[in-house]
Amino acid sequence: MLQPxxxxxxxxxxxxxxxxxxxxAIVGMHKRYDxxxxxxxxxxxxxxxxxxxxxxxxxxxxxxxxxxxxxxLTMLATIAVGFFRDRIAxxxxxxxxxxxxxxxxxxAFAVIGMQLSLAAEVPLPGVVLIGMINGFGGGILRDLMVGxxxxxxxxxxxxxxxxxxxxxxxxxxxxxxxVNNTVAAWSVIGLFVLVRLLSLRxxxxxxxxxxxx
Amino acid sequence: MLQPxxxxxxxxxxxxxxxxxxxxAIVGMHKRYDxxxxxxxxxxxxxxxxxxxxxxxxxxxxxxxxxxxxxxLTMLATIAVGFFRDRIAxxxxxxxxxxxxxxxxxxAFAVIGMQLSLAAEVPLPGVVLIGMINGFGGGILRDLMVGxxxxxxxxxxxxxxxxxxxxxxxxxxxxxxxVNNTVAAWSVIGLFVLVRLLSLRxxxxxxxxxxxx
Amino acid sequence: MLQPxxxxxxxxxxxxxxxxxxxxAIVGMHKRYDxxxxxxxxxxxxxxxxxxxxxxxxxxxxxxxxxxxxxxLTMLATIAVGFFRDRIAxxxxxxxxxxxxxxxxxxAFAVIGMQLSLAAEVPLPGVVLIGMINGFGGGILRDLMVGxxxxxxxxxxxxxxxxxxxxxxxxxxxxxxxVNNTVAAWSVIGLFVLVRLLSLRxxxxxxxxxxxx
Numbered sequence: 001m002l003q004p005x006x007x008x009x010x011x012x013x014x015x016x017x018x019x020x021x022x023x024x025a026i027v028g029m030h031k032r033y034d035x036x037x038x039x040x041x042x043x044x045x046x047x048x049x050x051x052x053x054x055x056x057x058x059x060x061x062x063x064x065x066x067x068x069x070x071x072x073l074t075m076l077a078t079i080a081v082g083f084f085r086d087r088i089a090x091x092x093x094x095x096x097x098x099x100x101x102x103x104x105x106x107x108a109f110a111v112i113g114m115q116l117s118l119a120a121e122v123p124l125p126g127v128v129l130i131g132m133i134n135g136f137g138g139g140i141l142r143d144l145m146v147g148x149x150x151x152x153x154x155x156x157x158x159x160x161x162x163x164x165x166x167x168x169x170x171x172x173x174x175x176x177x178x179v180n181n182t183v184a185a186w187s188v189i190g191l192f193v194l195v196r197l198l199s200l201r202x203x204x205x206x207x208x209x210x211x212x213x
Numbered sequence: 214m215l216q217p218x219x220x221x222x223x224x225x226x227x228x229x230x231x232x233x234x235x236x237x238a239i240v241g242m243h244k245r246y247d248x249x250x251x252x253x254x255x256x257x258x259x260x261x262x263x264x265x266x267x268x269x270x271x272x273x274x275x276x277x278x279x280x281x282x283x284x285x286l287t288m289l290a291t292i293a294v295g296f297f298r299d300r301i302a303x304x305x306x307x308x309x310x311x312x313x314x315x316x317x318x319x320x321a322f323a324v325i326g327m328q329l330s331l332a333a334e335v336p337l338p339g340v341v342l343i344g345m346i347n348g349f350g351g352g353i354l355r356d357l358m359v360g361x362x363x364x365x366x367x368x369x370x371x372x373x374x375x376x377x378x379x380x381x382x383x384x385x386x387x388x389x390x391x392v393n394n395t396v397a398a399w400s401v402i403g404l405f406v407l408v409r410l411l412s413l414r415x416x417x418x419x420x421x422x423x424x425x426x
Numbered sequence: 427m428l429q430p431x432x433x434x435x436x437x438x439x440x441x442x443x444x445x446x447x448x449x450x451a452i453v454g455m456h457k458r459y460d461x462x463x464x465x466x467x468x469x470x471x472x473x474x475x476x477x478x479x480x481x482x483x484x485x486x487x488x489x490x491x492x493x494x495x496x497x498x499l500t501m502l503a504t505i506a507v508g509f510f511r512d513r514i515a516x517x518x519x520x521x522x523x524x525x526x527x528x529x530x531x532x533x534a535f536a537v538i539g540m541q542l543s544l545a546a547e548v549p550l551p552g553v554v555l556i557g558m559i560n561g562f563g564g565g566i567l568r569d570l571m572v573g574x575x576x577x578x579x580x581x582x583x584x585x586x587x588x589x590x591x592x593x594x595x596x597x598x599x600x601x602x603x604x605v606n607n608t609v610a611a612w613s614v615i616g617l618f619v620l621v622r623l624l625s626l627r628x629x630x631x632x633x634x635x636x637x638x639x
Contacts, residue, residue: 034632036587037579055482056268057278065483065552072551082635089636125285126278140358145566147575149360153250161249206247209295210302269481270491338498339491353571362573366463374462419460422508423515 014073016108021046021077023101024142026088029081031146039078044145046074049109049137053130058120099200102139102151106163107192110135111185114170124171131167136160158199158206166192227286229321234259234290236314237355239301242294244359252291257358259287262322262350266343271333312413315352315364319376320405323348324398327383337384344380349373371412371419379405440499442534447472447503449527450568452514455507457572465504470571472500475535475563479556484546525626528565528577532589533618536561537611540596550597557593562586584625584632592618 024045028038047064054062064070081088113134117127136152143150152160166188173184198204237258241251260277267275277283294301326347330340349365356363365373379401386397411417450471454464473490480488490496507514539560543553562578569576578586592614599610624630 029635032581032634032636033579034581034587034634036585036590036632037581038635040579040586051482055485056264057275059268059272059274059485061485062483064555065548068549068551071555085636122278123281125281129277129284144357144570145576145579150358153246153253153358155245155247155250159249160253161247164249206249208245208247209242209251210245210298269477270488272481272485272487335491336494338494342490342497357570363571366459366466366571368458368460368463372462373466374460377462419462421458421460422455422464423458423511 012108013112014069016105017046017070018073018077019101020105020138021074022081023098023105025078025081026098027142027146029085029088035078035082038081039075041142041145042078043074045138045142046070047138048141049134052137053113053134057130057133058116096200098151103193103196106135107166107189110163110167111170111189114167115181118175124175127171128167131170132163135163155208158204159196161206162192162195225321226325227282229318230259230283231286231290232314233318233351234287235294236311236318238291238294239311240355240359242298242301248291248295251294252288254355254359255291256287258351258355259283260351261354262347265350266326266347270343270346271329309413311364316406316409319348320379320402323376323380324383324402327380328394331388337388340384341380344383345376348376368421371417372409374419375405375408438534439538440495442531443472443496444499444503445527446531446564447500448507449524449531451504451507452524453568453572455511455514461504461508464507465501467568467572468504469500471564471568472496473564474567475560478563479539479560483556483559484542522626524577529619529622532561533592533615535564536589536593537596537615540593541607544601550601553597554593557596558589561589581634584630585622587632588618588621588625
């Protein structure tokens with residue numbers, strides 16, 4: 001039923017990690033942190049999700065401990081942000097840049113987490129949960145550490161709901177409909193990016209359960 | 214010495230979980246989150262304590278990953294809060310409702326955590342620690358995530374101290390005095406609920422170590 | 427290559443733990459917490475780093491669960507702070523006291539974490555990471571829990587960078603240059619304390635990547 005051999009290619013996983021690290025470094029730079037502080041925030045963003053996934057849930061050593069590329073790529077992203085600091089500082093819509101990075105980073109990390117959970121024979125509701133934690137964990141830790149409300153939880157943006165739907169879709173495709181793992185992965189990543197960019201472009205918003213006062 | 218076969222009945226554990234999920238959903242709704250955001254806060258409240266307990270301390274997969282009821286009951290609580298949103302919104306004393314829910318939820322989860330730790334042969338001071346983490350973890354994560362000071366740590370309320378005393382009492386009853394596990398469990402749950410409700414009713418307060426300025 | 431038999435003496439580890447507990451208790455007292463709340467913050471400060479290290483990364487039961495001294499020493503620190511509350515309250519430079527305690531506590535815990543990681547055959551970049559987490563984890567959790575910006579991440583202080591450099595130095599000394607583990611440990615602890623106290627005394631500051639507006 002499962003084809004764990006067809007997975008997100010490692011190069012794409014590293015690319016998503018680099019994007020997350022960039023987002024963390026940009027956030028840290030705007031908080032006026034020094035090089036070390038910016039690196040800490042970048043590392044939280046790039047490795048927080050996988051560390052929560054493995055450390056709290058799957059009970060295995062997180063990849064940041066065993067795969068040196070996690071730290072190296074995060075350092076490179078920190079240096080890159082430092083190098084282009086003036087150009088980044090002049091950008092009027094930094095929030096939007098972070099949003100676009102997250103739009104790709106969330107589904108990429110979510111799919112990686114779900115593929116690992118399926119291989120670890122986690123029950124299907126747990127697979128969706130791991131997908132969400134792997135997808136959002138780094139961004140939430142990044143925002144909490146610098147003292148911001150997590151972007152993912154800001155009331156009204158079409159974000160967590162969209163990710164939840166594509167995570168459920170991925171599990172249904174792979175574990176119920178027996179769709180090829182790679183095809184399902186790219187489909188839900190593409191779908192999430194599309195929905196997320198459209199929702200940012202046209203300001204689609206979900207309704208709070210309780211209407212604003 | 215230990216009778217792990219006499220435990221909190223599963224139905225009561227699920228009931229406590231549902232109460233915690235309700236408290237999280239109410240807090241999330243008042244923050245004007247959408248359905249997905251409210252569910253995230255409800256899930257933190259209902260499963261945060263057991264996930265910290267198992268993921269950080271007991272080194273086993275947390276139940277939210279393996280027991281589908283954890284997610285289902287939290288969804289039901291979220292839907293219930295959405296359904297009765299107008300009635301909940303009109304309540305003038307929402308903080309008090311959360312306090313009453315927590316008054317039952319804290320000792321229920323604390324006893325479950327201590328029973329699991331005793332079965333895992335954790336040393337007795339560690340058993341009390343796990344009880345406190347299982348009892349308060351979800352509520353603290355719920356409050357931190359929405360940006361509030363954790364209710365449990367608000368200076369002066371008779372809450373953490375009371376829980377600490379009943380956790381020590383439970384360990385003494387079960388592991389030293391060899392009292393029946395079920396009797397000890399219900400006794401300390403009842404005692405904590407009583408003390409907590411009385412302290413809310415009569416505004417009993419502990420003294421800060423340093424007098425207010 | 428490694429000589430895990432030459433380690434930080436247990437007495438020194440307990441002394442560092444006691445210092446961390448003092449720092450947490452002082453912070454909690456100034457937030458006007460009661461005895462139980464002060465103890466919770468002291469416990470986060472004294473055991474948070476080792477719990478993150480073992481629970482999230484090394485996948486073993488954290489020492490607070492198995493070594494009763496962790497809880498006992500934290501209780502003693504809480505009682506000591508309560509006993510000398512008036513003297514501590516009169517201190518005009520409490521932040522500075524915390525800084526001095528942290529100056530010794532960070533490298534002590536960092537070295538303990540790195541020695542454990544080397545013994546667990548973690549790859550060298552991971553060893554540095556564990557050193558940083560063990561060194562800063564408790565202080566960061568202490569500050570986040572009371573709602574402060576973590577001291578370690580405050581922009582511009584020469585702190586995380588200095589710790590990173592001494593952690594790299596320790597790994598190079600022990601794992602590359604084959605220096606005696608105990609000699610390397612005391613050298614980097616002494617070097618960090620010296621650099622940190624000098625940087626506090628003369629207000630050495632690192633530059634934010636992005637100049638202040």
